[in-house]
Amino acid sequence: xxxxxxxxxxxxxxxxxxxxxxxxxxxxxxxxxxxxxxxxxxxxxxxxxxxxxxxxxxxxxxxxxxxxxxxxxxxxxxxxxxxxx
Numbered sequence: 001x002x003x004x005x006x007x008x009x010x011x012x013x014x015x016x017x018x019x020x021x022x023x024x025x026x027x028x029x030x031x032x033x034x035x036x037x038x039x040x041x042x043x044x045x046x047x048x049x050x051x052x053x054x055x056x057x058x059x060x061x062x063x064x065x066x067x068x069x070x071x072x073x074x075x076x077x078x079x080x081x082x083x084x085x
Contacts, residue, residue: 007076008033008040011069015042015082018065023050038078042069045085054084 012033020026028047033040046054055062066082073080 005035007072007078008035010076011040011072011080012042014072015044015065015069018068019044019046019054022053022061023047024053025050040073040078040080042080042082043085044082051084 012031016029016031019029019031023029023046025047028045028050030045032043032045034043035041044054053061054065056064062082062084066080069080069082
């Protein structure tokens with residue numbers, strides 16, 4: 001496993017863990033990743049009723065999650081994008 005893939009896996013694991021703590025239905029949390037060079041695109045899918053919990057009032061929770069992922073990506077020398085589906 002390359003260092004780049006390891007960084008993406010750590011970001012994916014963090015996102016999955018945080019999302020499962022926020023939602024009412026943790027079994028519905030699905031995180032997928034796409035690698036494009038030094039760019040990692042993470043897709044977060046949760047149950048329909050839990051979308052608001054992951055986004056937060058005014059997008060505050062989503063913004064905080066993106067900030068955490070950005071710190072991890074910067075440390076690994078990559079870039080990250082989070083999409084909440």
